[in-house]
Amino acid sequence: MDNRQLLERSLKAVWHPCTQMKSHETLPLVPISRGEGVWLYDFEGNRYLDAISSWWVNLFGHGNPRINAALREQLERLEHVMLAGFTHEPVVELSEKLSALTANTLGHCFYASDGASATEIALKMSHHYWRNLGRTAKCRYLSLAGSYHGETVGALAVTDVALFRDAYEPLLRPGRTVASPDARLAEAGESPAAFAARCARALEDCLSEHHAETAAFIIEPLVQCAAGMAMHDAEYLRLARAICDRYEVHLIADEIAVGFGRTGSFFAHEQAGIRPDFLCLSKGISGGYLPLSVVMTTDRVYEAFYAEDVTRGFLHSHSYTGNPLAASAALATLAIFDEDGVIGANRGLAARLSERTSALAKHPRVRHFRNRGMIWAFEVESGDPQFSRKVFTEALTRQLLLRPIGHTIYFMPPYVINDAEIDHLVGQTLAVLDAVP
Ligand SMILES: *Cc1c(COP(=O)(O)O)cnc(C)c1O
Numbered sequence: 001m002d003n004r005q006l007l008e009r010s011l012k013a014v015w016h017p018c019t020q021m022k023s024h025e026t027l028p029l030v031p032i033s034r035g036e037g038v039w040l041y042d043f044e045g046n047r048y049l050d051a052i053s054s055w056w057v058n059l060f061g062h063g064n065p066r067i068n069a070a071l072r073e074q075l076e077r078l079e080h081v082m083l084a085g086f087t088h089e090p091v092v093e094l095s096e097k098l099s100a101l102t103a104n105t106l107g108h109c110f111y112a113s114d115g116a117s118a119t120e121i122a123l124k125m126s127h128h129y130w131r132n133l134g135r136t137a138k139c140r141y142l143s144l145a146g147s148y149h150g151e152t153v154g155a156l157a158v159t160d161v162a163l164f165r166d167a168y169e170p171l172l173r174p175g176r177t178v179a180s181p182d183a184r185l186a187e188a189g190e191s192p193a194a195f196a197a198r199c200a201r202a203l204e205d206c207l208s209e210h211h212a213e214t215a216a217f218i219i220e221p222l223v224q225c226a227a228g229m230a231m232h233d234a235e236y237l238r239l240a241r242a243i244c245d246r247y248e249v250h251l252i253a254d255e256i257a258v259g260f261g262r263t264g265s266f267f268a269h270e271q272a273g274i275r276p277d278f279l280c281l282s283k284g285i286s287g288g289y290l291p292l293s294v295v296m297t298t299d300r301v302y303e304a305f306y307a308e309d310v311t312r313g314f315l316h317s318h319s320y321t322g323n324p325l326a327a328s329a330a331l332a333t334l335a336i337f338d339e340d341g342v343i344g345a346n347r348g349l350a351a352r353l354s355e356r357t358s359a360l361a362k363h364p365r366v367r368h369f370r371n372r373g374m375i376w377a378f379e380v381e382s383g384d385p386q387f388s389r390k391v392f393t394e395a396l397t398r399q400l401l402l403r404p405i406g407h408t409i410y411f412m413p414p415y416v417i418n419d420a421e422i423d424h425l426v427g428q429t430l431a432v433l434d435a436v437p
Pocket of ligand 1: 114115116117119148149150151220225226254255256257258282283
């Protein structure tokens with residue numbers, strides 16, 4: 001197979017996600033034959049530094065030898081067994097380890113295969129909890145302006161991105177949104193904490209009026225990634241937790257993108273010193289290897305379902321729930337966190353990356369340069385409506401994979417990026433800015 005053959009066959013047979021297929025008349029698909037570390041290779045020896053971790057899933061590089069080895073070993077034992085009525089070692093071990101990472105406050109793990117399904121599970125579980133308590137009116141959800149929680153019909157109802165939503169609006173259950181604590185929206189001179197408190201008052205106003213019909217408030221802690229890496233102060237999460245408690249509304253932390261060390265702590269909500277009622281995880285959970293997601297919850301929620309009556313139980317299933325291969329990849333990923341002290345090591349790595357990106361932060365066309373843990377983002381002044389597409393194309397010619405969101409360029413690199421690769425990332429991004437006015 002060569003590059004051209006793969007492209008032609010793909011455009012005939014594959015309907016690609018998040019894509020107007022006609023755009024590929026002029027914008028070439030990127031054929032990939034293999035991956036190693038931060039690099040993706042095509043069939044002709046071209047390579048691209050994966051600065052966005054392949055849609056935010058990869059943590060320890062492509063073709064990671066330790067994850068590969070764990071998968072090979074599991075493959076020889078058991079590829080899959082249904083999880084209804086059956087169980088297996090990888091899923092038990094993974095559940096225990098994840099629970100331990102929440103100090104056992106979220107001790108019950110419910111699995112699915114992708115992020116949107118985790119959102120669906122958290123929404124259903126929250127409502128069913130209230131229903132089991134006789135509070136059947138609690139069947140509405142609250143989310144932030146600019147929220148993204150996935151694109152299935154239930155998840156899309158709590159997603160506030162017009163492009164993804166508009167065509168499907170008639171299918172969606174109505175919900176409410178409150179102002180985002182996105183720090184870029186603070187008044188001049190207003191501290192991040194003061195702005196967070198102002199946004200939390202809007203949340204409180206909304207819940208004081210609507211708590212009786214609201215099951216849960218769902219939030220992407222610290223960084224609303226799909227909104228364009230909108231970052232907020234941890235104070236907002238602290239206040240949101242207290243407000244949700246006051247009004248008897250569940251707090252769902254969607255850490256599908258920000259979990260697994262992405263924001264600097266293992267889970268983003270840790271930085272606020274709080275725990276959610278539901279924690280949704282996916283993306284990095286398997287190191288970027290296999291589709292896997294989980295919703296973790298408390299004893300209190302779990303016990304509300306525990307009864308003789310089948311209909312009080314949580315009624316939800318996916319064919320591949322708790323797949324042993326995916327769970328093994330997740331266990332190998334957690335082992336790397338442990339063995340390599342990744343959270344601590346990433347502090348040094350993030351400091352080096354921040355130092356080297358200072359040239360970007362000072363660039364005359366760059367606005368709102370920001371960083372949280374292993375995420376960097378900034379807006380670029382440009383009058384070009386095709387800015388995002390041009391940056392993507394220009395970056396590819398410079399061995400770099402960037403996928404801006406509108407005028408926001410961001411870096412979310414795998415945690416194995418080295419100094420030479422950081423220099424490539426920053427140097428080539430500067431060159432891209434010169435090339436795309
Ligand atoms: C990616 C993402 C999802 C959806 O996950 P999929 O696996 O793409 O369905 C949900 N929430 C957040 C915050 C995400 O970043």
